[in-house]
Amino acid sequence: MMNEPVNSRRSNVAVPSRLFWLLIPAAVLALAIVWLLQANPLQSFNNGAPPVENLTIERTILDHNGLQLLVRAGGSEPMTIAQVQVDDAYWEFEQTPQGTIARGDTAWISLPFPWVLGETHRVNFVTNTGATFEHEIAVAVPSSAVTSASLWSQAILGAFVGILPVAIGLMCYPALRGAGPGLMAFLLAMTVGLLAFLLVDTMVEALEFAERSAAMFQGSVMVMLVAVASFLVLMSIGRRHGTPTGLALATYIALGIGLHNFGEGLAIGAAFTAGAAGLGTFLVLGFTLHNITEGIGIAAPLLKTTPKLESFVGLTLLAGGPAVFGIWIGSLAYAPQWTAIALAIGAGAIAQVIVEVSALIVRSRNLGAAALLTPSTFGGLAAGTAFMYVTAMLVKI
Amino acid sequence: MLKWAQTNLNRRRLLGGGIATIGASAICTSSAPAQDTHAHHGDATPGVDAAIPAHRSAHGAMMTVGAVDNERNGFDPTAMLTDWYTGVVSELPDGRKERSFEITVEEKEIEIAPGVMFPAWTYNGRVPGPALRATEGDRLKITLKNNGSHPHSLHFHGIHSARMDGVPGAGVIDPGEEFVYEFDAKPFGCHLYHCHALPLTRHLHKGMYGLFVIDPDPARHLEYADVAQSRLLGSPENAQWQEMAMVMNAFDTNFDGENEFYACNTIAHCYAKEPIKIDRNRPVRIYLVNITEFDPINSFHLHANFFDYYDQGTTLTPTLKTVDLIMQCQAQRGILEFTFKEHEPGLYMFHAHQSEFTELGWMGMFDVSETLS
Numbered sequence: 001m002m003n004e005p006v007n008s009r010r011s012n013v014a015v016p017s018r019l020f021w022l023l024i025p026a027a028v029l030a031l032a033i034v035w036l037l038q039a040n041p042l043q044s045f046n047n048g049a050p051p052v053e054n055l056t057i058e059r060t061i062l063d064h065n066g067l068q069l070l071v072r073a074g075g076s077e078p079m080t081i082a083q084v085q086v087d088d089a090y091w092e093f094e095q096t097p098q099g100t101i102a103r104g105d106t107a108w109i110s111l112p113f114p115w116v117l118g119e120t121h122r123v124n125f126v127t128n129t130g131a132t133f134e135h136e137i138a139v140a141v142p143s144s145a146v147t148s149a150s151l152w153s154q155a156i157l158g159a160f161v162g163i164l165p166v167a168i169g170l171m172c173y174p175a176l177r178g179a180g181p182g183l184m185a186f187l188l189a190m191t192v193g194l195l196a197f198l199l200v201d202t203m204v205e206a207l208e209f210a211e212r213s214a215a216m217f218q219g220s221v222m223v224m225l226v227a228v229a230s231f232l233v234l235m236s237i238g239r240r241h242g243t244p245t246g247l248a249l250a251t252y253i254a255l256g257i258g259l260h261n262f263g264e265g266l267a268i269g270a271a272f273t274a275g276a277a278g279l280g281t282f283l284v285l286g287f288t289l290h291n292i293t294e295g296i297g298i299a300a301p302l303l304k305t306t307p308k309l310e311s312f313v314g315l316t317l318l319a320g321g322p323a324v325f326g327i328w329i330g331s332l333a334y335a336p337q338w339t340a341i342a343l344a345i346g347a348g349a350i351a352q353v354i355v356e357v358s359a360l361i362v363r364s365r366n367l368g369a370a371a372l373l374t375p376s377t378f379g380g381l382a383a384g385t386a387f388m389y390v391t392a393m394l395v396k397i
Numbered sequence: 398m399l400k401w402a403q404t405n406l407n408r409r410r411l412l413g414g415g416i417a418t419i420g421a422s423a424i425c426t427s428s429a430p431a432q433d434t435h436a437h438h439g440d441a442t443p444g445v446d447a448a449i450p451a452h453r454s455a456h457g458a459m460m461t462v463g464a465v466d467n468e469r470n471g472f473d474p475t476a477m478l479t480d481w482y483t484g485v486v487s488e489l490p491d492g493r494k495e496r497s498f499e500i501t502v503e504e505k506e507i508e509i510a511p512g513v514m515f516p517a518w519t520y521n522g523r524v525p526g527p528a529l530r531a532t533e534g535d536r537l538k539i540t541l542k543n544n545g546s547h548p549h550s551l552h553f554h555g556i557h558s559a560r561m562d563g564v565p566g567a568g569v570i571d572p573g574e575e576f577v578y579e580f581d582a583k584p585f586g587c588h589l590y591h592c593h594a595l596p597l598t599r600h601l602h603k604g605m606y607g608l609f610v611i612d613p614d615p616a617r618h619l620e621y622a623d624v625a626q627s628r629l630l631g632s633p634e635n636a637q638w639q640e641m642a643m644v645m646n647a648f649d650t651n652f653d654g655e656n657e658f659y660a661c662n663t664i665a666h667c668y669a670k671e672p673i674k675i676d677r678n679r680p681v682r683i684y685l686v687n688i689t690e691f692d693p694i695n696s697f698h699l700h701a702n703f704f705d706y707y708d709q710g711t712t713l714t715p716t717l718k719t720v721d722l723i724m725q726c727q728a729q730r731g732i733l734e735f736t737f738k739e740h741e742p743g744l745y746m747f748h749a750h751q752s753e754f755t756e757l758g759w760m761g762m763f764d765v766s767e768t769l770s
Contacts, residue, residue, distance in 0.1 A: 082512030083461050084655075089756030090510075092458040114459045126657060128512050130650025266572070 012360065051077040056214040057290045058106065058315040058335040067111040069123060070335075072214045072397040073101035084374055085124040086113045104216055115140045144330060145390035154269070154327045155369075160166075161287045162261045162323025166254075167316045168288075169295015176296075179303055179367065186362050186380040187373075191253065191297035191352055193384020199350045202260055203227065205267070206343035213337035222337070230348025232258075238352060245357055247311060249301040252356060254319040256349035257294050261319065265326015270334040286394030293387055294319060301360065400704040443456070450670050459756060461666050463511030467644075470507050472523040474667040478641040481630060482527035483659075484537075495536040496582075498529060506758055507604075510665040510758060515633050517604040518545055518592075524643040525688070526665045530630055533585040533614040539578045543570050548643030549600070552593035553609055553658045556583050556730065564593045585613035585628075587710030587730045589686045602649055602690035604663075608642050608730075610684050613713060614628070628682075628713075637676060638682045643696045645687045645725070645749065645759065652674035658758045659749065665758025670761035673743060677737040681763075686730035695759075697733065698722045698750040704735035722750055 037044070054074035061068040067086070073079040078100040082095045093111045101107050117122055121140055125133045176187065206227070210219025238244050238252055298315050330339070358372065365371040372378075467473040496660050498521050507524060510514045520526030531537055543549050546573050550561035557580035570576045592605035606665035613625040627634040646663055647656035658665045675681060687695040698721060705715035706723050710732040718721065723731065737745070748760040 056549055080512060082463075083510055085757070088753050089459055090463050090758065092460055092463045126650065128509075128514055130513055130515055130648075130657065131658060132651045132653075 020059075025229070049203040050129045050131075051075055051359060053127055053129065053131045053133075054200075054215055055079065055081075056212075057133075057135040058214075060135070060137055061113055062140055063142055063145070066111050067115060067121075067123065067137075068108055069126065070105045070106055070108055070109045071101070072183075072307075072335075073103055074101060074214045074216050074299040078102045080128040081107075081109065081125050081130045083126040083388060084109060084111060085122075085126065086111060088123055099297065101284075104214075117141065149329060150165070155324050157268070157284070158265055158324030158327045160284050160319070161291065162265070163316060163320030165288045165291030166257070166295040168299065169292045170299050170312050170316060172296055173299045173302065173312070176299065176303055182376045183373065184300075185361055185365060185371070186295065186302060186376045187300040188357055188364075189377040189380025190384035190387075191300050191380075192294045192357050193359070193381040193386075194297055194388050195253075195256070195350050195357070195384075196381075196391075197385050197388035198257070198260055199278055199347055199354065200284050202263065202350060206263070206340045206347060209267070209336045209340035209343065211270070213335065213340060217337045219337070221371075223340055223347075226341050226344035227351070229347040230345040231351045232348075234349055234352040235355065238356060241365075244356055245360060246301055246305045248299050249308055249353075249356055250307075250311075250315060251318065253298050253301070253353045254315045256346065257298070257319040258322040258351040259342070259349045260346035262322035262326040263339060263346045265328075265338045266334070266342050267326075268332035269327040269330020269332070270336075270339060271330075283304035286391065290388065290395060293384065297384075301357070312337070321323040343382045407675075410690055414547070423545070437646070437755050446586070453531075460669065461510050461626070461717045461758065464670065465508045465667070467666050470523075471505075472758045474662040474664045475671055475673070476664050477523070477525075477743075478643070478673065480528065481530040481642065483530050489536055492678075493534065493536055494601070495538060496531050498537070498539040499542070499552065500526065500539060501542045501548045502605075504545050507592065507663070508686065509650070509660070509663055513650060513658070515604075515648050518549070519604050520607060523586045523663065524604035525646065526605065526644040528608040528610065528684075529590070530610045530612065530613045531582040533582055534618065534631065535582040536581055537578070537582050540575065541568075541570065541578065542575045543572050546572055548594045549605065550593050551578055551590050552590040552592045553578065553580070555611070557581075561752040562593075563590075565595060569594050577744075584711050585611045585625075587684045587686065587687065587707070587732050588726060589605055589730055591660040591688065591728070598690055601688060604646075606644065606686075606688045608644060608684055608686055610642075612708070618713055623711040637679055637759065639679050640682045641673070642686070643683055643685045645685065645697070645758075647689045647690055647692070647754070647759075649691060653690055656689070656757070659689070659695075659754040661761055662760045666760060669759025672764035675737060675742060675763045675765045676768055677765045678744060678768065680734060680738075683733040684730070685725070685733055686727035687727060689727060689754075692751075692754075694724050694726050695754065696722060696724045699733075699735065700750055702740065703736065704733045707734075737763070740765060740768045 052075055056072045056074060057069055058072055059068075059070035071081070080094060080100050082092055085091070088355070091111045092115055093109050096108045096110075109125075111122075111123075115137075116141060119140055121137045123137065125135070127133075155386045177181070179187065203223070206223045208221055210217070210223045213219050234255075238248075244252055295316075298319060302311075326342070361377060362369060362371045365374070406464040409475060416506045419711065482498060484498040487495050487497070489495050501522075502518050502523050505517055505522055506514045507517045507518050507519070509517075509524075517524050524625055529539075534759070539551060541549070548569050550563035550566075550569040553561075557578075561578050561580050562568060563578065568576055568578060590609045592600040594600050612629045613621045615625040615719050616631060618625045627652050629635055630640075643661050645659075645661055646664075647654060647659040650657045650662075660666075661668065683697075685697055689695045700721075703721045704720045706717040707713075707715040707722055708729075710730070716731075717736075723733070725731070742765050745763040745765055746760065747763065748755040
C-alpha cells in the first residue's frame with residue numbers, strides 16, 4: 001500500500017519503455033527453444049530407453065454392446081494402444097478417435113465382450129512398446145442408462161442420503177429453542193465436532209480420487225490448492241459485512257455441507273456408472289442416520305433468532321439438494337479429477353464454517369479462547385465427532 | 398463415507414442390492430446377438446477382407462486386432478513353416494558330408510503381434526532362429542558371429558564334446574567375436590538349439606532358440622528303412638509328406654515374468670488369420686518344440702483328428718499312438734504325424750490346450766482342401 005503512489009507515478013511515465021524490457025526475456029526464451037529444437041544438445045540423454053507411458057482409465061460403461069472405457073494418455077510421448085485383453089484373452093476393439101493418443105488426450109475403447117453379471121473382469125491394455133495397463137471391473141453390473149426412471153430413482157436415493165437427514169435434524173429446532181448458554185455452547189461445539197469429522201473424511205476421499213486421476217493433474221497438489229482457495233474465497237465473502245451470525249451463519253453451514261454432499265453425490269453416481277455399486281436398504285438407512293446431525297448443526301446458530309419457515313426449507317435444500325445433482329452428474333459424466341475437485345471445494349467450505357462457528361462460541365461466552373475448553377464445549381466437540389464416527393461404522397465397508 | 402458405493406465390494410454382497418440388479422439379466426442375454434453385429438462391423442477395418450475371414454467363424458471377436466508387417470520383421474510365419482536351413486554341403490576325405498552353417502546374432506525390434514514391438518535378440522534376424530536340418534552322421538560346422546551387445550552362444554541339444562557345449566567357458570562369446578561349433582550330427586531326431594549365456598531366462602525369452610532336426614540315415618536303420626527314408630529331406634518318399642517346423646514360444650512384453658503373448662512361430666494368431674494350406678491326400682508331419690519361458694508346460698491339441706507322436710523324434714516307431722493332445726515341458730520336442738485323408742475339406746483348428754495360451758494368441762487353423770494347385 002505504501003508503495004502505490006510511487007509505483008503509479010513511475011508507471012504513468014514509463015509504461016512503453018518498461019514493456020520494451022519484457023522483450024529481452026521473451027527473446028532469450030525464444031532463442032533457447034530454437035536452439036534446443038535445432039541443435040538437439042540433450043541428445044546424450046537419449047539412452048535408447050523406451051518412452052515413459054501412463055494410461056488412466058477414467059470411465060467404464062457396461063451395456064449390451066459390451067465394454068466401453070474412456071482412457072487418458074499421460075506418457076512422455078503420444079501413445080498407441082495396440083491390443084486389449086479381457087481376462088487374459090485378446091479381444092477385437094474399436095478406438096474413437098483412432099490412432100495415437102497425445103499426452104493428456106482421451107479416447108474411447110469399445111469391446112464386444114460378453115461380460116458376466118456380478119463377476120469380476122480385468123481389462124489389460126497393451127501398448128505398442130509392450131507395456132501393459134490393467135483396469136479391474138470389481139463387480140460387473142450394467143451402467144445406468146439415462147431414463148426418466150433412473151433419474152427418478154437416483155433422485156430418491158439422493159433425497160434419502162442428503163435431504164431427509166438434514167430435514168429431520170432441523171425438525172429438532174423447536175425442541176432446542178429454549179436452550180440456555182450451556183446447551184447452546186454444547187450444540188455449537190457439536191456442530192464443530194461433526195464438521196471436523198467431515199473435513200477429515202472429505203479430504204481423505206478427495207485425495208483418494210486425486211490418486212486415481214491422471215498423473216498430469218497432480219492430484220494431491222490440486223486438491224490442496226482447491227481446498228485452500230475455496231476456504232479463502234468463502235471466508236472473504238462471509239466476512240464482507242463482519243462475522244456471520246444467525247441465519248447467515250446457518251446458511252454458510254448449509255452451503256458447506258451442501259458442497260460436501262455434492263462431492264459425495266458425484267462419487268455415488270460415478271460408482272453406478274463404473275458398475276461397482278450395490279445398495280442395500282440397511283446401508284441407505286445408516287447413511288441417513290449418519291447425516292441427521294448435519295441438520296442439528298445447521299439449526300444451532302438459529303436458536304437465538306426467529307427464522308421463517310421458508311428459511312428452513314431453503315436451508316434443507318441448500319444442504320441436502322446437491323446430493324441429488326451430484327448423483328445425476330456423476331452418473332452421466334465422470335472422471336476422478338472432477339470428483340476430487342468437488343470434494344476439495346467442499347472441504348474448504350467446511351473449514352470456513354468450522355472457523356466461523358468456533359468464533360461464535362468464543363464470542364458468545366466472553367471467555368476468549370478459553371471458551372473452547374469449557375466442559376460443555378468440550379463435551380459437544382466429543383459428542384459430535386463420536387456420533388459421526390460411530391454412525392459411519394454403519395456405512396463403512 | 399462412500400466406501401459402500403465404491404469398489405472392493407465382495408461380489409456376494411451385491412446380492413442384497415436391489416436397484417443395480419434389476420434388468421441386468423435381460424441386458425446380458427441380449428449381448429450375444431450384439432456381438433454378431435459387431436463382428437460384421439469389424440470387417441470394415443483396414444487389412445481385413447470384405448468376406449468374413451476364416452478365423453471369425455471359429456473365434457469371433459476374441460482375436461488380436463490388425464495384421465503384422467512381415468516385411469518389416471524380415472520373416473513370414475507361413476514361409477517359416479517350410480524354410481529349412483540345410484547349410485553348405487561339401488565332401489570330407491573320408492567320404493562323409495560336411496555341412497557348414499553361418500549364424501549371426503542380431504538385436505532387432507520385431508512385431509510379435511499386430512502393433513506390438515518387442516526388443517528381440519535374434520539368430521539371423523528371425524525368431525525362432527533358422528530351422529537347421531542335417532542327416533545323421535554328417536559333420537557339422539556352425540559358425541556363430543555375435544553382433545549383439547551381450548555375450549551369446551549356441552547350445553545344441555545333441556551329442557558333442559564339452560568344448561562345443563556353448564555354455565560359459567566353452568563357446569559363449571563376447572560381442573564382436575566369432576566361434577565355430579564342430580560335431581557329428583547325432584542322434585537322429587527332432588532337437589533344438591538355444592543360447593546358453595547367463596541369465597538363461599532372459600536370453601531364451603528374448604528369442605534365442607531354433608529347431609535342430611537330424612534326419613535318420615536309412616542305411617543305418619534297415620529294419621525301418623522306409624520310415625527313415627520318408628524322414629530324409631530330399632528323398633522322393635519325403636516329398637510325399639507335408640512337413641512343417643513349429644516352435645511354441647511366448648513373449649513377456651512388460652518384463653514382469655509373465656507372458657503377454659503366446660504363439661506358434663512367434664506371431665500371435667498368425668495361423669488363425671492365415672490358415673495353413675493342407676492337401677488332404679498327403680500326410681502331415683510336424684517338427685514341434687516348446688521353448689516357452691515362465692510357464693512350466695505347453696501343449697498341442699489337434700481338432701477332429703488324432704496323430705502319432707515320436708517324443709524327441711529319436712525313434713522310428715511312435716512313442717505315443719493315436720492321441721490328439723501332447724504336453725511338452727520347456728525344450729521338450731517331438732514329431733507329430735497325421736493325415737486328413739478321410740476328412741471332408743474344411744478348417745481344422747489346432748492350439749495349446751491351456752485356454753489361457755490359446756486366448757492370448759497360440760491358436761491356428763489347417764485349411765484342408767482336395768488338392769493344392
